[in-house]
Amino acid sequence: MPLDTSGLKEQFRKTKKARRAWSAYKWFDRIRNWQDWYNWIATFLQTKAGAAVALGSTVIATTTAVVVHNTVADPYAAPFVQTEIAPLPPAEPERQTRTTLIFAIEGYDKSGRRGTFDVVVAKKQFLWVRGSSDNLEKDGRVITGDELARDVLDQEVRDGLSNAREIVAVGTASQEGNPAEEMARAGRRALRTAEIVKGAVQDSVPISALNLGQYREPCPTCAKGAATEWQRPFMVIAVKDLEDGTDLAEALADAMTNKDKLPSPSSYSAFELKKVR
Structure with missing residues (x-):
């Protein structure tokens, strides 16, 4: 009498489908986390605190700017607006x-x-x-x-x-x-x-x-x-x-x-x- 494998095949299909769904969810979660991180960085750089940090470390600020500009391409993200920073009076002697x-x-x-x-x-x-x-x-x-x-x-x-x-x-x-x-x-x-x-x-x-x-x-x-x-x-x-x-x-x-x-x-x-x- 031949072995009935229809039940095993059905279980396998369900398991494979669940794995694909889980994999898709993980990728979506990564993208969502990246979006949240990018939005936080973009918002931070538009604040006075972010501007101060960026100005305080030229190397870090430049590297961050390159990463945001070259890597992120989100058509739904709010555009970056450079905050105008008033010049400070001279703090050090000429x-x-x-x-x-x-x-x-x-x-x-x-x-x-x-x-x-x-x-x-x-x-x-x-x-x-x-x-x-x-x-x-x-x-x-x-x-x-x-x-x-x-x-x-x-x-x-x-x-x-x-x-x-x-x-x-x-x-x-x-x-x-x-x-x-x-x-x-x-x-x-x-x-x-x-x-x-x-x-x-x-x-x-x-x-x-x-x-x-x-x-x-x-x-x-x-x-x-x-x-x-x-x-x-x-x-x-x-x-x-x-x-x-x-x-x-x-x-x-x-x-x-x-x-x-x-x-x-x-x-x-x-x-x-x-x-x-």
């Missing part, structure tokens, strides 16, 4: 000497006329002595104006200042003390700075004094005894170029606003600019 940091900035007066400036800031070991408008210190030791001029206004700085259209000597005061007294002290520091700079530039170069007054921004760490020396730096500004008719005070105030590592006019109590010579 250049530096042994004892100074030099920042190149530009600003506009209220009529839209442009001015460009080099801001020379003595490194943190050179500071105004607290409560004094005559003396500066180097690493905590009081020094003379001649010593400051020799150490801070080196030849590279002198060359830059001598090529300026005008010099602006800046005076500031830290947050301690009576506001009126510190405002006056900052003005005297600006004049003292102008005296020091006079010997480093030709007599034909005009010099102005800028009194920024007393530091007034909230400083929670300062209230806990943190140092405030950074609020009273020794600083000189070289006016590199001004368009005809530019209001120097307005253009300079605009150039100094919202710049990292530079005193902002909004952080101090004044912005008084006057001609010294």
